[in-house]
Amino acid sequence: MKFRYLTVLSLAVALLLSACGKKDADIQKAVQDKLAADNVTGVSASVKDGVATLTGEVADQTVKSKAENSAKGVDGVKSVTNNITLRPLPQATPAAPDPALTGKITENLKKAGCTGATVEVVNGKVTIKGSVPEAKYVECIQVVNQSGTTGIDNQLQKSK
């Protein structure tokens, strides 16, 4: 009697295990298909016991989280371990040498009506000082952001 129970039990366990194993492979395939469908490249997925593990190297934080969300949405995935790493970003280069950037920003600030703001560019990094009317503030900051600089020290004040 005891033996029969054990046999049945071990058969059941074996069946369950093999079922799980097969299922993992199916889920893994589904996750990979989903990543491909969502245009996530450079990421590999493996699934064990319903846990999807993502690995690879991507350039952008949003791709990393997009991959995780894609995997989470796949039927049968219990949880996702996100081991995707971010590739170091390329070094930004200033659009022009410091004196040219200073001249360009000063001119564009003037055009935007940001009188009262002064800029200085050192190694591509802009320091903006002075004060502009509150209503102009965002526009003046936009001018600096759109000038091809590689860093900003914003000390600009708002005046009423």
Next chain:
Amino acid sequence: MSAQEKYQSLLELANQNGTTYELSEGDNGTLVVNGTAPSAEAKQQLWDEYNRLDPDFRSGDLVLNISTSADAAGGGVHTYTVESGDNLSKIAGKYGISWKAIWDSNRDILKDPDKIYPGQELKIPV
């Protein structure tokens, strides 16, 4: 937290509203986002999000360089038409930049920095 993590919602918004961008790293870990938004509204959304994440833009960890497609079509890159008697140094002098900067921007159309011809359109990196 890296700047990319801090500004993740901004980048996601860009993905959603059709803004294309490239990321690079500027001064001291600054995240530099160079991109083009499909409309002025899309650009405004990004700036609103920037202002929400970094009130008044004080942190100095992001350069948000987004132009709109319309800006780009309207000559976002400055061009200069070569006149008789010009040379790269002379043109560079008008912009306060070095002749090498113009040379570097126009290697696709120039073969020799000493040979430019009237009527040629040079990209000016300012």
